[in-house]
Amino acid sequence: MRKKITGFFILVIVANMIIGCLLTTEMSLQAQxxxxxxxxxxxxxxxxxxxxxxxxxxxxxxxxxxxxxxxxxxxxxxxxxxxxxxxxxxxxxxxxxxxxxxxxxxxxxxxxxxxxxxxxxxxxxxxxxxxxxxRLSYFWRAILFAVLSILGAIALHLMLGWVWRYWLRRLVPREVNHPETGAQPKGIELFLKLTLFVVRSLLSIAIAIYITDLFPLTREWSRRIANILWMSLTSPVISIGESSYSVINIIIFISLFFGVLATAGTLTNLLRSRVLNMTNVSRGVQESIAVSIQYSLIFIGTVLLLQIWGLDISSLAILASIFGVAIGFGLQGVAKELVSGFVITFERAIEVGDFVEIGEFMGIVERLNARSTHIRTLDDIVVIVPNSRLLDTEVVNWNHRASVSRLVLPVRVAYGANINTIRSTLLEVAGQNNDVLKKPIPLVWFQNYGEDFLNFQLLVWIAKPRKQFQIKSDLYFKIDETFRQQNINIPFPQRSIHLDSGSFPLQLSPQLENSLSQLSEGLIALLKSQLQTDTSYDANNESAKNQQKK
Known part of the structure; x- marks a missing residue:
């Protein structure tokens, strides 16, 4: 979502620049x-x-x-x-x-x-x-060329997508922290996607200009619009100091900046995977070194790019001095949140649309502001979290550098069931759920032998972490239904007591034994008398009923 909003604002800014350039160019053409x-x-x-x-x-x-x-x-x-x-x-x-x-x-x-x-x-x-x-012959020939050019553009469009999926993405090193999903570093992926979008857009514009140039009735308007557009892109629109920059210069600058980010990310990943992993230092130290080198490369590359572009970077020193004065006047808290927001945005560990877990809160990141982050929980309540808390405490990000998440469902089965049947049943249940991904494929692990059960785990991968509780519930419902159909029992806690029929370990005195025997005889006599009384009472009642019947 955040990428779409950012792309929309970029398109709006570029459109405004192009419109201004068109108006300026039209006025210049009128002047010429x-x-x-x-x-x-x-x-x-x-x-x-x-x-x-x-x-x-x-x-x-x-x-x-x-x-x-x-x-x-x-x-x-x-x-x-x-x-x-x-x-x-x-x-x-x-x-x-x-x-x-x-x-x-x-x-x-x-x-x-x-x-x-x-x-x-x-x-x-x-x-x-x-x-x-x-002439009519030329018209039909132009129609044929137009159709062939459209088909060629579609084929080239699909070929560019194929190159992106099967060639360019293989050149990008895999993320070390997620070997199962093989997620791509988002900086490089965004740069390649932007390049693919620009190439496809230029291809579409070129085909449109070529087709309209084939017909004499549309050629004049096509060339006029193309000339105005070209002059708009090459005419200066922004002046900084003594330097002027056109729309093409700005696009090139943005592309080079993304290239700096992509190059810094690639070099950092290579350093992390090929050099730092061979050292004996801890993983935290390795990550700190890698992040420091990445930020240093980005800073150096940005400064060099600004100098090559002719921009005056002395204003950065002025901004740094103003920021230091503000901190000195008691804005440490605000500065802390601002710096935290800058780090979160620049590091891109948390992005809009990610499903995160912060303490007792779990939800989707809706907005990343300068001082706070808005998270919509599963109860549709927006929680505003200060940016510094995202850096000071542990945050579980289910979407970080990966589009899939794994769920673990413990399943206990009573002894006597066929473990192969249990495995095939669990895999069949997982395959029937539409929210469970086909790749990576679901897995079933046999954990251990319990006291009165067999302990299994069903592992599935999902692309919607927000629905994880609903997906677990659906899977458990289906597992219970399938187990009942196949007579697979789910165990419940049991306790067995075993008594030994041997001699009682206690020794009683003769007087106590005599008293207990007398007590037992008295109880037996009392029970016999009570039984005789009940029998005579039942006999009298029976005779009375017979006389009434007669």
């Missing part, structure tokens, strides 16, 4: 049209004319272009000739006055007659070509 103007046929520039006496360059070009447009519409061969009127060569097209060549129209070292002959030849060739392009 005061002195010279273009003679063209179907958008093809032939030559430029200047002012001549009381006739402006714009009026001379408008009259000539009107005559040429009428000439190319008729299939009859065009007749271009040069006559001399008042010692000035005049170009006639089908006996109509097209243009008078003056001294202002000629180049240095060339006479008016020579210039008129050159222009007449260009007009003749351009009109003939325009008439040829208006």
């Amino acid at each position: 049209s005061i002195s010279t103007d273009v003679i063209s046929v179907d958008g093809r520039k032939l030559f430029e004319v200047s002012e001549a006496g009381q006739f402006s360059a714009e009026s001379r070009a408008a009259d000539a272009n009107l005559i040429l447009r009428e000439a190319v519409r008729f299939p009859d061969p065009v007749k271009v000739e040069i006559v001399e009127i008042n010692q000035l060569p005049v170009i006639l097209v089908n006996s109509r006055h097209l243009l008078t060549v003056t001294q202002e129209d000629t180049f240095t070292g060339r006479t008016k007659q020579e210039q008129a002959k050159i222009w007449a030849q260009r007009i003749r060739e351009a009109v003939q070509q325009g008439q040829e392009e208006r």
Whole structure:
């Protein structure tokens, strides 16, 4: 989400720059049209004319272009000739006055007659070509070229995607901290995606310009828009000090900056995986060294890039001094949050859209501000967490440098079940769930033998950490249903008591034994008398019932 918002704002800024450049270029073109103007046929520039006496360059070009447009519409061969009127060569097209060549129209070292002959030849060739392009045979040939160019562009578009998926991504070193998922470093991946997007965009623009240039009716507008767009991209739009920069310069600068980030990330990953792993220092020290080197490379590369670009970096020292004065006046807390936000944003350990766990809070990162981070929990409650807490405490990020997460589901089965059946059943249940990824494939681990159960673990990978509790619940429901269908028992706690029938270990005195025997005899006699009483009572009741029946 954060990448989409950032890309949208970049597109808006670039669009505003392009619109401003278009307006500026249009005004400059209008200013330039005061002195010279273009003679063209179907958008093809032939030559430029200047002012001549009381006739402006714009009026001379408008009259000539009107005559040429009428000439190319008729299939009859065009007749271009040069006559001399008042010692000035005049170009006639089908006996109509097209243009008078003056001294202002000629180049240095060339006479008016020579210039008129050159222009007449260009007009003749351009009109003939325009008439040829208006024939039906050329129209169908242009349609064929347009279709072939579109198909070629689609094929090239798909080929670029294939190169991105199967070649460029293999050149990027795998992330060391996630060998199972093989996640790519996001800096390099973003740079390659941006490059792919720019190449595809340029390809689409080139194909659109080529197709519109095939047809004479659209060629003039196509070339006019292309010229305005090119001048807009190359015209200065930003002035910093004595240097001016165009849109192309800005795009190149941004691309080089991403290149610096990608190069620093690649060198750091190579250093981490090839050099630091061979040392005996702890992993934390290795990571600290790698991060320090990465930041140093980025800082040095950025400074060199700014100097090569001609920017004055003395303003950075001024900002640093202002920041130090602010800290001295008691803004340590604010500065701490600002620096923490800068570190989080620059390090990209936490991004918008990541599913994180901070203490007792678990949710999706919705916004990264300068001083705080907004997290929407599973209860749809937004929790505002200071940025410094994200650096001071442990944060579990389920999406960091990887798009998948693993869930572990403990499963206990009673003794007597076939472990191969249990394994196949668990894998079948995992494969039927739509939220469980097919790659990496689910796994079943046999952990150990318990006191009264077999201990298994079902390992599945998901792409939506926010739904992990729902996915676990669905899997457990399905596991219980499947186990009941296949008569696989789930154990419950059991305790067994075993009594030995041997001699009682205690020794009683004769008096106590005599008393216990008398007590037992008395109890037996009492029970017998009670039993006789109950029997006689039942007999009397039975006889009474018989007499009533009679």
